[in-house]
Amino acid sequence: MPQEDIGRPAPDASDALSPVVVGVDGSQEGRRAVCWAADDAFRRGAPLRIVHVVDRGPYDISRFTAAEWPEALIESGRRVLAEAERTARDRRPSVEVVTELIEDGVVDALCGQSAAAVEIVLGSRGLGGFAGALLGSVSVHVAGHAHGPVVVVRSEEDTTYGEVVVGVDDLPECEPALAFAFEQARLRGCALRAVHAWQLPVHAFAPEISYDLDEIRRAQHRVVEERLQAWRERFPRVRVVEDVQSAHPVDALTGASSKADLVVVGSRGMGTLGSVVLGSISRAVLHHAHCPVAVVRP
Numbered sequence: 001m002p003q004e005d006i007g008r009p010a011p012d013a014s015d016a017l018s019p020v021v022v023g024v025d026g027s028q029e030g031r032r033a034v035c036w037a038a039d040d041a042f043r044r045g046a047p048l049r050i051v052h053v054v055d056r057g058p059y060d061i062s063r064f065t066a067a068e069w070p071e072a073l074i075e076s077g078r079r080v081l082a083e084a085e086r087t088a089r090d091r092r093p094s095v096e097v098v099t100e101l102i103e104d105g106v107v108d109a110l111c112g113q114s115a116a117a118v119e120i121v122l123g124s125r126g127l128g129g130f131a132g133a134l135l136g137s138v139s140v141h142v143a144g145h146a147h148g149p150v151v152v153v154r155s156e157e158d159t160t161y162g163e164v165v166v167g168v169d170d171l172p173e174c175e176p177a178l179a180f181a182f183e184q185a186r187l188r189g190c191a192l193r194a195v196h197a198w199q200l201p202v203h204a205f206a207p208e209i210s211y212d213l214d215e216i217r218r219a220q221h222r223v224v225e226e227r228l229q230a231w232r233e234r235f236p237r238v239r240v241v242e243d244v245q246s247a248h249p250v251d252a253l254t255g256a257s258s259k260a261d262l263v264v265v266g267s268r269g270m271g272t273l274g275s276v277v278l279g280s281i282s283r284a285v286l287h288h289a290h291c292p293v294a295v296v297r298p
Contacts, residue, residue, distance in 0.1 A: 019049040019098075021113045022121040023106075023138075026080040029123025033153045034084045036292060037121040038092040040151075043187040046118055047096040050084045052077045053109040054101065077101050107141045114146035119294070124154045143286065143295040144267070149180050151262075153292045162190040163241075165256045166264040167249060167281070169196065170223045177266035177296040178227070182235045184262055184294075191239045193260070196224045197252035198244070220244050250284040257289040264294045 022037035024030040034050065041048040054077050081099040088097050102109045114120050122139045143150040166181035168174060185192040198220045224242050232240060245252045257263045267279040282295050 017047075018116065018118045019047045020044065020119055020121065021049045021051055021110075021117040022084075023051050023053065023110050023123075023142075024080055024084040025052065025123075026076075026083070027123055027125070029125050029153070030080075030084070031087055031123075033121050033123040033151075034087045035091050035158075036151065036153045038088040038095055038097075040119070040121070040187075041095045042092040044118060047098065048088055048092075049113070049117070050081060050088065050097065050099045051110070051113060052081050052084075052099075052101055053106045054103045055106050074101070106138050107145065110138075110142045111146045114142075114148045114150070117148060119149040119151055120146055121151045121153060124152050140283065140286065143282070144297075146297070149294050149296045151292055151294045152286055154290075161259045161261055162188075163193050163260050164188065164190060164262045164264065165193045165195055165253065165260040167196075167253055167266065167285075168194045168224055168227055169249075170227065173298045174227070174266045176298055177264050177294075178231050180294060180296045181262075181264040182231050182238055184264065185238045186235055188261065190261065191241055193241045193243050193256055194224055194228055195243045195245070195249075195252050195256050196220060197247045197249040199246065199248065217244070217246075249281050250288070253281075253285050254288045254290070257285075257291045257293075260291050262292050262294060263289050264296060267295050267297045 020037050020041040022033050024034060037050075038048055040046075054073050078101065081101060085097055085099050088095065104112075110120055110122070120142060122142060124139060139150075139152045143152065164181055164185045166177055168178070181192060221242070221244050224244055228240060228242070232238075243252075243256065247255075253263055253265065263285060265282040265285050267282040286293050286295065
């Protein structure tokens with residue numbers, strides 16, 4: 001159902017020409033991603049670029065030239081783009097929409113789009129995924145390799161809670177995630193829940209070692225306060241809820257996601273494989289969160 005374009009915040013000049021890019025494949029998850037991307041493009045005052053990738057790999061036979069690719073794949077891609085464009089225009093009529101058919105590897109094509117995009121938006125699982133999988137491999141790999149924020153959207157009904165959740169720790173690598181989360185909260189006019197989860201080291205349970213748990217809790221709260229101070233000053237209208245828990249970060253973030261519109265996590269994995277580059281915490285949150293997840297790498 002079309003939504004009225006009302007209450008639109010003024011866009012930042014830096015985002016005015018950068019598109020929100022959404023990848024589509026004709027799946028229900030892809031359609032949900034288009035709706036999410038159209039809404040965010042509207043909030044930002046940004047154009048929306050809808051991309052469908054025709055991957056030559058599975059059909060690449062050396063004796064055929066590119067011109068002899070199965071025409072059915074190209075035609076199917078055009079239909080997918082046309083349907084996605086109608087969905088976006090019905091959702092947000094005032095948003096500028098363009099479509100693009102790309103012939104390349106899916107992950108390479110989407111990561112290539114990310115360099116000049118505000119964000120890449122994907123469905124959690126495409127038509128090529130296994131029915132029992134929690135998250136598609138394309139989403140995982142793009143989130144692990146893209147140059148900018150990647151938002152993974154699940155196919156669920158729209159429910160607005162008025163809160164964005166972001167994971168906070170004491171390392172500078174979380175700063176890009178905080179920047180994205182504060183901006184999302186500002187654009188939405190909603191609260192930001194800053195979740196910091198901490199756990200006692202294993203040796204803390206040795207009876208011969210004495211720990212002041214109250215002091216540990218105060219120290220963890222100071223971590224959050226210091227990390228958020230500059231962002232509070234930059235976004236004074238964003239109401240911040242400090243949520244400091246003695247829990248595993250994945251449990252804390254997925255728990256908060258059940259009443260959130262978006263969860264934002266950083267990632268600082270250093271490996272060469274997608275699953276390693278993404279980082280164990282961000283990967284687990286992508287798999288188990290109850291709402292869309294944005295992964296923002298340094």
